[in-house]
Amino acid sequence: xxxxxxxxxxxxxxxxxxxxxxxxxxxxxxxxxxxxxxxxxxxxxxxxxxxxxxxxxxxxxxxxxxxxxxxxxxxxxxxxxxxxxxxxxxxxxxxxxxxxxxxxxxxxxxxxxxxxxxxxxxxxxxxxxxxxxxxxxxxxxxxxxxxxxxxxxxxxxxxxxxxxxxxxxxxxxxxxxxxxxxxxxxxxxxxxxxxxxxxxxxxxxxxxxxxxxxxxxxxxxxxxxxxxxxxxxxxxxxxxxxxxxxxxxxxxxxxxxxxxxxxxxxxxxxxxxxxxxxxxxxxxxxxxxxxxxxxxxxxxxxxxxxxxxxxxxxxxxxxxxxxxxxxxxxxxxxxxxxxxxxxxxxxxxxxxxxxxxxxxxxxxxxxxxxxxxxxxxxxxxxxxxxxxxxxxxxxxxxxxxxxxxxxxxxxxxxxxxxxxxxxxxxxxxxxxxxxxxxxxxxxxxxxxxxxxxxxxxxxxxxxxxxxxxxxxxxxxxxxxxxxxxxx
Amino acid sequence: xxxxxxxxxxxxxxxxxxxxxxxxxxxxxxxxxxxxxxxxxxxxxxxxxxxxxxxxxxxxxxxxxxxxxxxxxxxxxxxxxxxxxxxxxxxxxxxxxxxxxxxxxxxxxxxxxxxxxxxxxxxxxxxxxxxxxxxxxxxxxxxxxxxxxxxxxxxxxxxxxxxxxxxxxxxxxxxxxxxxxxxxxxxxxxxxxxxxxxxxxxxxxx
Numbered sequence: 001x002x003x004x005x006x007x008x009x010x011x012x013x014x015x016x017x018x019x020x021x022x023x024x025x026x027x028x029x030x031x032x033x034x035x036x037x038x039x040x041x042x043x044x045x046x047x048x049x050x051x052x053x054x055x056x057x058x059x060x061x062x063x064x065x066x067x068x069x070x071x072x073x074x075x076x077x078x079x080x081x082x083x084x085x086x087x088x089x090x091x092x093x094x095x096x097x098x099x100x101x102x103x104x105x106x107x108x109x110x111x112x113x114x115x116x117x118x119x120x121x122x123x124x125x126x127x128x129x130x131x132x133x134x135x136x137x138x139x140x141x142x143x144x145x146x147x148x149x150x151x152x153x154x155x156x157x158x159x160x161x162x163x164x165x166x167x168x169x170x171x172x173x174x175x176x177x178x179x180x181x182x183x184x185x186x187x188x189x190x191x192x193x194x195x196x197x198x199x200x201x202x203x204x205x206x207x208x209x210x211x212x213x214x215x216x217x218x219x220x221x222x223x224x225x226x227x228x229x230x231x232x233x234x235x236x237x238x239x240x241x242x243x244x245x246x247x248x249x250x251x252x253x254x255x256x257x258x259x260x261x262x263x264x265x266x267x268x269x270x271x272x273x274x275x276x277x278x279x280x281x282x283x284x285x286x287x288x289x290x291x292x293x294x295x296x297x298x299x300x301x302x303x304x305x306x307x308x309x310x311x312x313x314x315x316x317x318x319x320x321x322x323x324x325x326x327x328x329x330x331x332x333x334x335x336x337x338x339x340x341x342x343x344x345x346x347x348x349x350x351x352x353x354x355x356x357x358x359x360x361x362x363x364x365x366x367x368x369x370x371x372x373x374x375x376x377x378x379x380x381x382x383x384x385x386x387x388x389x390x391x392x393x394x395x396x397x398x399x400x401x402x403x404x405x406x407x408x409x410x411x412x413x414x415x416x417x418x419x420x421x422x423x424x425x426x427x428x429x430x431x432x433x434x435x436x437x438x439x440x441x442x443x444x445x446x447x448x449x450x451x452x453x454x455x456x457x458x459x460x461x462x463x464x465x466x467x468x469x470x471x472x473x474x475x476x477x478x479x480x481x482x483x484x485x486x487x
Numbered sequence: 488x489x490x491x492x493x494x495x496x497x498x499x500x501x502x503x504x505x506x507x508x509x510x511x512x513x514x515x516x517x518x519x520x521x522x523x524x525x526x527x528x529x530x531x532x533x534x535x536x537x538x539x540x541x542x543x544x545x546x547x548x549x550x551x552x553x554x555x556x557x558x559x560x561x562x563x564x565x566x567x568x569x570x571x572x573x574x575x576x577x578x579x580x581x582x583x584x585x586x587x588x589x590x591x592x593x594x595x596x597x598x599x600x601x602x603x604x605x606x607x608x609x610x611x612x613x614x615x616x617x618x619x620x621x622x623x624x625x626x627x628x629x630x631x632x633x634x635x636x637x638x639x640x641x642x643x644x645x646x647x648x649x650x651x652x653x654x655x656x657x658x659x660x661x662x663x664x665x666x667x668x669x670x671x672x673x674x675x676x677x678x679x680x681x682x683x684x685x686x687x688x689x690x691x692x693x
């Protein structure tokens with residue numbers, strides 16, 4: 001390893017950190033009035049970082065040539081796939097945030113900078129091949145996220161969301177660290193490759209405890225049951241663009257991190273983690289589906305929906321096969337599009353004064369007033385429910401197929417049964433929008449960037465998305481292959 | 488050899504003594520000062536053990552930052568220590584119980600370690616201190632060499648923490664008036680005073 005190669009492989013991270021620092025200086029000198037310009041610059045930086053990352057994915061980079069800084073991070077195609085999703089979701093957040101905060105007079109120049117640093121942390125997370133890199137990436141992302149959650153500091157709910165997220169997130173970090181220290185103690189190394197070799201053949205009790213604690217900490221970050229309690233409160237209280245960010249980018253990062261830890265570091269200890277992942281998958285699917293039923297707030301509903309989706313993605317992880325990992329990545333890509341589309345639609349629900357409308361009851365008769373918006377929201381709901389003509393079905397299909405191929409038929413059966421329960425509350429929202437008496441609340445208009453983002457994600461999840469299945473599947477296969485090249 | 492033995496017993500006995508006085512002193516400020524003495528003696532012990540980096544950390548971080556922070560807290564917050572001590576006798580059984588449990592855990596831990604039941608992993612030696620190099624140099628070489636990328640990333644974490652603290656707490660207050668020195672200096676007599684001829688009974692505008 002030489003320094004030039006390492007620096008070239010982490011070019012996207014360097015770009016993000018340097019431009020974050022430069023934009024911070026710009027923010028310090030020109031103040032909050034420059035926040036819109038800084039947001040635009042930050043979106044450009046994210047696009048440039050994506051352009052630096054994309055070649056690794058297209059080339060299917062893997063193996064020793066992608067390992068940088070003494071094997072602490074790896075810029076392989078798996079990391080590239082996750083990073084592209086993360087940068088896209090962060091860019092979408094930055095596009096809708098200025099309008100939301102601007103109306104409240106709360107737009108600060110630090111917002112886009114915090115999002116940039118969070119994206120940097122997530123990039124380190126998904127490319128980490130060492131426990132220390134894992135933890136540093138995770139903390140960089142989490143610390144930015146705590147601040148973003150309470151960004152509307154004069155709003156009690158936002159402050160509460162930030163505090164709750166901080167306290168529970170710190171607890172989860174502690175659990176994760178405890179697991180990491182046990183794993184290090186019983187394997188004698190922090191590198192994933194070394195841990196994999198050390199766990200080969202026979203686990204000591206301490207190593208099993210280490211794996212369990214690490215999975216518990218990671219389950220908190222992806223909000224899998226039983227560590228999901230914070231999700232509805234934080235998603236409801238945080239400002240809507242921040243909720244959109246939480247539901248998309250950090251979830252992709254934490255999920256990709258879990259995949260790398262489980263499949264690469266603990267790959268030889270399948271007996272230790274598989275029961276835990278199967279339990280988390282089933283419990284998340286069931287709790288996500290049942291918990292959403294009584295919700296009256298659309299953000300809380302989407303929070304439970306994200307718990308439910310995490311369960312489906314974990315089914316792919318439970319298989320422990322390259323096909324399962326590839327299916328997870330396809331599902332994640334579709335999930336990001338659905339989440340961005342859903343939350344942009346929620347951001348566009350405004351009353352006559354521009355105040356956001358969040359109660360599901362207020363959406364009554366939306367189809368007669370805002371036809372296109374109602375149609376897009378209905379598409380997102382159908383897609384989240386996994387109803388066939390829409391692209392959301394494809395994600396569920398590939399995951400179930402992978403689990404049946406791996407012999408986990410009962411898990412797939414429970415997943416399919418629970419997705420029927422889940423369909424109930426998605427369809428309830430559609431029913432309220434299309435068949436109830438108009439409430440006449442949602443009349444406010446939104447800017448072009450909302451409409452463009454909504455149109456883009458609606459196009460992706462529409463039946464036209466199936467044209468991409470081959471391409472998406474090939475990229476996901478390449479990325480999954482990078483994860484398994486050790487085996 | 489004897490000089491090291493003497494130094495060890497000096498540092499150790501002073502550390503134990505100042506630790507005891509820390510909890511026995513009536514005046515909380517005296518407690519903090521004794522605590523600082525305990526830190527210094529612990530640093531001396533670390534030097535004797537050949538861990539000069541940890542000795543430096545103890546002096547710089549614990550004495551330089553943490554103890555001064557304690558001192559600030561003790562001096563600035565009005566804590567009634569007599570009131571804090573009031574429930575001592577009542578809570579003593581619970582405290583004693585916890586002490587017994589902790590002591591039992593210590594015994595069990597030492598016993599388990601002696602039994603050799605734990606099979607720990609063996610490090611690959613890539614981060615071991617090379618022979619003939621002080622451990623400060625070894626740590627520096629690791630931080631700025633092998634772990635440079637993560638060290639810089641940890642720096643970004645601290646920066647984000649700072650940005651977060653400022654974003655969440657800094658605000659322009661409208662109910663207080665700060666001093667603007669440059670405006671005061673720029674003020675000229677002709678713009679500071681105005682001659683007025685107010686109408687009788689009309690009042691003046693300020």
